[in-house]
Amino acid sequence: MQNRSSASSSTSPPSFILQKRDVRKPSFEQDLLDPGLPSSIPSAASSAHEHEQRPMSIPKRIFVGTSRHISARFPRTHTWLKRAVLYVRGPQPSEDIPPLQPLLNKKYNIHNRHVSLSAETALIKLTRPMTSPWLFAILAAAYIIGFAFFSRAQSFLTPPDSFIGCTSTYWLAQDKCGLDGQNCGPFVTEDPFNFRCPAQCDNVILQNPRTVGDEEIAFVPLIVGGGDANHTYRGDSFICAAAIQAGVIPRSTGGCGSLQLIGNFTDFSPTTGHGLSSIGFSSVFPSSFRFLGSTPLSHCEDLRDDALAFNILITCALFLVLRPRPLVLFWSLVCIGFWHVVLFSQPMGPPPKLDVAFGTFLPALFIAYGFWRLAFRFVLPEFLSKAPIESCVLYLSGYWVGVLYNLTIDKIPISRLLASDISKRPGGLAAFIIVLIIVVILVINQVRVIRKTGWLPYYAMWYIFGGLVIMVLALLPDLQLRLHHYIIPMALIPGTAWPTRLSAIYQGLLLGMFLNGGAAFGFDSILQTPDELRQDAPIGSVLPIFLTNSTTFDSAIPWNNQTIFWASPPDGWDGFSLLVDDVQRYVGVAMNYSLAALQEGIPHFFRLALTSNGQSGDFTKAATLWPNGTWVEPLPGPS
Secondary structure (H helix, E strand, O other): OOOOOOOOOOOOOOOOOOOOOOOOOOHHHHHOOOOOOOOOOOOOOOOOHHHOOOOOOOOHHHHHHHHHHHHHHHHHHHHHHHHHHHHHHOOOOOOOOOOOOOOOEEOOOOOOOEOOOOOOHHHHHHHHHHHHHHHHHHHHHHHHHHHHHHHHHHHOOOOOHHOOOOOOOOOOOOOOHHHHHHHHHHHHHHOOEEEEEOOOHHHHOOOOOEOOOOEEEOOOOOOOOOOOOEEEEOOOHHHHHHHHHOOOOOOOOOOOEEEEOOOOOEEEOEEOOEEOOOOEEEEEEOOEEOOOOOOOOOOOOHHHHHHHHHHHHHHHHHHHHHOOHHHHHHHHHHHHHHHHHHHHHHHOOOOOOOHHHHHHHHHHHHHHHHHHHHHHHHHHHHHHOHHHHEEEEEEEHHHHHHOOOOHHHHHHHOOOOOOOHHHHOOHHHHHHHHHHHHHHHHHHHHHHHHHHOOOOOHHHHHHHHHHHHHHHHHOOOOEOOOOHHHHHHHHHHHHHHHOOOHHHHHHHHHHHHHHHHHHOOOOOEEEEOOHHHOOOOHHHHHHOOOOOOOOOOOOOOOOOEEEEEOOOOOOOEEEEEEEEEOOEEEEOOOOOOOOOOOOOOOOOEEEEEEEEOEEEEEEEEEEOOOOOOEEEOOOEOOO
C-alpha cells in the first residue's frame, strides 16, 4: 500500500503531499476492473519474458480467480463491483488538498468595494517576539505553579470529611439499609453535620426509576419533602440538590452547609425552589433532616467557572500569542484538558483522587501520541503556521465542548449507547436519530475528502477490519459491548488527517471528548457484564404475588387485627423481603405480615420481593392501604 510522507514537527509545517501509486505494483483493483488483462505494466527496463515468468502471489491468485469467476457467471454483479471499486479508488490521478487560504488574509468584493484583510499576517508579525521557546518554558512553569495553587484553593482548604458528592444520601434504595434501616443509622444526632457540595449538582439525576411510596420518578434529582415550614427532607433525598432547592447553597458555585438529623417524620410535603421540584410522601419515614442557618466551614466556593475562564484564556494565548511548535501546542492541549477535568470540571471524587488520576494520565499520553502520529501532525501545523486566529477558533470551539462533555453533549437525552437507555428516556430515540443523521452526513463528507486524495481504499480496509473486530466482541457470550465516549475519538480521529477546516473542528472536539472520558471515568472496558450496565435497575426476576386484594381486605376490621398475605415462593427462591413505606420491615419465609404495628390515619405502601440465599430479587410496585381502609392492588411490573 501507499506510505504517507513523513511530517516534521518543526515550526515550518510540512506540505501535505500524498505519494503517487507505483504503477509497477500489482493492482487488485485493475484485476477486478478487467480480469482479462495483466494486472501490472512492466517498466521499459524489464523484458516481457521476465514479466511473464514473475510468480503470482497466493492472495493475488485467489483474487484474480474470484474476479474472473464473478465476471463469467455474474456479469451484472461484476459490473456493480467494478463501479464500486472505481468509486472507492477515487479520481486518477489523485488530487491533493488545496493549500489553506486563511479567511482573514483574503481580498473580498463587498458592494463593488475591494476589502483586503491581512489580520493573520499582522498577528504573526506582531507576536513573533513572544514565540521564544525560553519564554514559553518560563510561562509554562508559572502556569503549573499557579494552577497548583488554584487547585489547592478549590479542594484542599476544606476538611476532607466534609466533602460529599451530588448523590450523597442518608438512606439507600430498596432494602439496602437492612431490616428497620439498621445499616443506615443513626437516625438522630445531637451534633450537626457540616458538609460541602460541588457545583452544578442540580444536573445530577436518577438514571433509573426510583419508587417513593406509590410514585416512580426518574431523570430528575431525588428530592423528597422540604415543603413544610422547617424544610424537612426525607433521608434518601440527594443532600446537595435539597440544599440548592432550600437556598442553602447556590447551584453554580456549590458551597457549604450544616444539617441536623431528626429521625422519624410524617407527611413530607412537596415544594419547588431555585429551579428544582421535590415530591411528597404522605406516610412516616425513620430518617429525615433539616438544614441549619449557618456553618463553620470556610473556602467553600467551587472555583470551576474561574478555572474554566483561566484555562480558556491560556489556550487562546497558546494559539494567538505564544504560538509554540505544533507538537508542543498539542501536548499543552492534552495536559490542560486532562487536568482541568480531574481537578475542576468533573473530578472522580471530592476531593479529587490524584492517585487514580496519575494512573490514568500515563496511558492517556500514549494514546494521545497515537492521535498526533495518525492525524494531528497533518492538520495542526498547516493551520498554526498560516492562520493562528482561525486555528484558535476552529480547534478551541470543539475542544472545550468536548472537555466539558458533562455540560454540553451530555445534555442530549442519551445516557449510554445502549438500546435500553435510548428507549427508556423521554426524547432519547428522537435525539439518537437526529445525532445519527448528523454524524452520517459528516462522515460522508469526510469520506468524500479522503476519496479525492486516493487514500479511501487504505482507510476503508482498516475501518472494515475494526468493524469486524467490534462485531466479534459484540457476539461474545455473557458480555455486552459498551462504547464509552473515550473510545469514539480513538475510532474517528484517524479519519481526520486532512487539513480542512472541518477536520480541525473534528480534531478539537474528539480530543476534548477523549480527555473528558479518560479523566472523569478512567478507561473502562469496552466489554461489560449485564450487572455492571444494569446499575440499580430491575434485574428481571420473578415477582411475588399478593393474595390480599381489594376484595379480600375487610376495611371494617381494625388494623391491629389485620394481616396481609402473599403466595408461596416459586422454585429457586426461599423467602421474602417486605418493604413497608420504603423501609424493610420483614425478611424471612413467612407468607403473611401483621398490620398491628402500623400507624393509623396515614396511608401505607407495601412492596414485596422474593429472596434467594439472602439476595433480593425485584420488588413489586406498591400496594397502597389508605386511611379509610381501602386496599389498592399493585400495578404490574417491578419497581
